[in-house]
Amino acid sequence: MKPSGYGLDTTFAALADPTRRAILARLAAGEATVSELAAPFDISQPAISKHLKVLERAGLISRGRDQQRRPRRLEPRPLRAATEWLETYREFWEERYRNLDALLGELQADEGGTQGGGL
Amino acid sequence: MTLHVTTPTDRTIVMSRRFAAPRPLVFDAWTQPELLRRWYGAKGWTLVECEVDLRVDGAWRFVSEGPEGARMGQRGVYREVDPPRRLVFTELFDDQSYPGVALVTHDFVAEKPSATTITSTILYPSPEARDIVLRYPMRRGVAEAYERLDEVLTGTNQKGTS
Numbered sequence: 001m002k003p004s005g006y007g008l009d010t011t012f013a014a015l016a017d018p019t020r021r022a023i024l025a026r027l028a029a030g031e032a033t034v035s036e037l038a039a040p041f042d043i044s045q046p047a048i049s050k051h052l053k054v055l056e057r058a059g060l061i062s063r064g065r066d067q068q069r070r071p072r073r074l075e076p077r078p079l080r081a082a083t084e085w086l087e088t089y090r091e092f093w094e095e096r097y098r099n100l101d102a103l104l105g106e107l108q109a110d111e112g113g114t115q116g117g118g119l
Numbered sequence: 120m121t122l123h124v125t126t127p128t129d130r131t132i133v134m135s136r137r138f139a140a141p142r143p144l145v146f147d148a149w150t151q152p153e154l155l156r157r158w159y160g161a162k163g164w165t166l167v168e169c170e171v172d173l174r175v176d177g178a179w180r181f182v183s184e185g186p187e188g189a190r191m192g193q194r195g196v197y198r199e200v201d202p203p204r205r206l207v208f209t210e211l212f213d214d215q216s217y218p219g220v221a222l223v224t225h226d227f228v229a230e231k232p233s234a235t236t237i238t239s240t241i242l243y244p245s246p247e248a249r250d251i252v253l254r255y256p257m258r259r260g261v262a263e264a265y266e267r268l269d270e271v272l273t274g275t276n277q278k279g280t281s
Contacts, residue, residue, distance in 0.1 A: 092162050094122055097136050099158035100148055101120070104140035107154075 011078045012060035019043070024060060024074060031064050031073040057069050129247055135238045142229040145237065146203035149225060159183075173200055174231070179208060195220065203227055210241075219244025 014020055023037055040050040052072060055061045059078045064071040123135045138145050148154045152169040159166040160183060169180035180194045192213035199207035206225045223244040225233055 023170060093134070096159065096161035097120075097122060097138075099161060100145075101138060102145060103148060103154065103158045104138055107144055107148075 010058045011060065012059055014054050015079075017051065017054075019048075020055055022052060023055065027061060027072060027074040031071040033069045033071050037072065061109075070097075130243045130248075132241045132243075133238065134241075135236060137230065137234060137236045138235055141233055142227050142235045143203040145235040146206070146227050149206060149237075150200075150202070155181075166223070174195065175200055195223075198222070200222075217248035219248060221248070 019041060022041070026032060026040070034045060034049060034052065038045045039054070040049065042106060052061065060075055061072045062074055062075050124132065127133055148158065150171060150173050152171050155169050155171070156166045159181070164183045164185040166181055167184045168272050170178070170180045172178050175197055177246045178194065179197065181189045181192070185191060194211055194213075195209040197206070197208045199205055204227055208223055209220045210223050213222045221244065223239045226240075226243070227236045230236055230239065233275065
C-alpha cells in the first residue's frame, strides 16, 4: 500500500500547495500566460514562475506553441492517475468494511438460527 | 454507511464508520482471530497469519498476502482492552517507511442495540510520519481538492474555452 513510483509522489507534492491548485483550476478553463496567471494572486511574477516550474516538473502543465506568449496549459493525465490512486486506497478500506458488514450479518443470522451454537 | 476520514491534528487520522450489529459482536470481529481472518483482507489481500493475545501488554501479529505473493506484516502490543467499548494498541509495519510506532484507538459506540459506530484514531509518532502515510491515502483536504478540480475539469471540458 505504498505509492508506486516517483511520479505520483511528485504529483502529490505539487498539489499540496493552494496557489498551485488555484493555478490548475484556472488552467482548466483554458491556457493562460504567466502574467495572466499571476493577475489574481497577490504574489510576484517570479513567485508564480516558481510554482509553474514545480507544476511543469510534475507534468501537470506544459507550454503552448506560441513562442511570444508561451502560454501554459493543463496536462490532465497525472492528475487523473493521482485521483485514481487515492480512490483505490479509499476503496480498500471500504471493501474491508463491506466484508465486515457481511460477516456481522452472517454472525447475527447464525445466532438467530442455532441455539447455543457458539463459535 | 459512509466511511468518514478526517485529520483533526497534524499527528492524527480519524476514521469513522457505522455497522448494523450489536457492539459486543463488532468488538469480537476486531479481536478474535477466527473472525478477523474472515473480513480483514480486501482487494486481493488475505490475512494468512493472525495472532492475538488480548490483554494489556499482550502482543498481536498480522501477516497479509496480496497479489503476486506480496506479503505485508504488521505487529503491536495492546495498551487498553475494555470490551466492548475500547481497544488501544500500538502498530508497526514490517516495512514501514517512517520511524516509530503508531498508536491506534478504536472506540465502539452503541448507537442502538443493533447499530455500532467504530471511531478509529491513529496517532503517529510525528507529523512527518503521518504525512508519509497521508501521501498515500486519505488527506481529506487533498482528496477534496482533487474532487473540486475534477469537477472543474469535467465542467470546462464540455463548455470549451473562448
